[in-house]
């Protein structure tokens with residue numbers, strides 16, 4: 001199926017914000033709509049020779065690694081130490097090669113209708129001592145989906161993320177609010193409104209803290225629908 005956008009970069013306002021959960025749900029949703037979806041995580045830390053994030057997405061897709069793409073293309077860099085890529089690489093006497101990531105990105109973009117790339121932490125995370133993740137996203141001109149928290153503190157984090165992306169002319173598709181329903185409803189509803197208004201980007205919906213795969217897939221349905229529409233019209 002032909003898509004208007006060939007790739008999507010899923011970033012978060014922080015680590016542990018739900019990027020992997022959203023990537024997995026989105027990959028599954030789009031794949032069931034007949035779209036040939038690829039997945040990629042440029043740098044996975046806290047992992048040896050594999051990526052828990054990629055494994056999660058594969059399980060959501062019901063696919064095995066080798067069935068979809070070579071593991072070295074799915075996760076070009078994996079490091080043991082759970083830290084920022086620049087540090088995790090350094091501790092293993094290595095350095096992330098931006099060229100290698102760019103090459104694996106283009107390979108997977110060519111193979112799929114849509115490649116979903118999961119970010120690493122937030123947008124200003126360093127890949128090397130002098131290159132930030134956001135520099136690479138800007139060079140590749142990938143549209144971005146921001147996964148952010150629903151509750152208190154999210155206005156500042158989300159608007160800062162939007163500002164950093166906008167400053168580099170990176171297209172922002174919109175936001176997904178995660179962990180909804182855990183705080184005051186008044187705050188959560190207003191967060192979505194005020195961030196969309198000031199950030200000038202749409203919210204694709206919010207996902208509550210779920211305790212089963214069925215609930216997750218169910219709740220993601222309307223969010224997936226909104227993202228698919230945006231992917232084909234942006």
Ligand SMILES: Nc1ncnc2c1ncn2[C@@H]1O[C@H](COP(=O)(O)OP(=O)(O)OP(=O)(O)O)[C@@H](O)[C@H]1O
Nearest residue numbers: 012015016017018019020021121179207208209210
């Ligand atoms: N809506 C949700 N309901 C229940 N649990 C969730 C939800 N969203 C995320 N989680 C859980 O929170 C944790 C962090 O989420 P996730 O791994 O998706 O974050 P991340 O942004 O991908 O983190 P990283 O920066 O490490 O890649 C995971 O254990 C995940 O299962």
Ligand SMILES: [Mg+2]
Nearest residue numbers: 019020053118
């Ligand atoms: Mg993740």
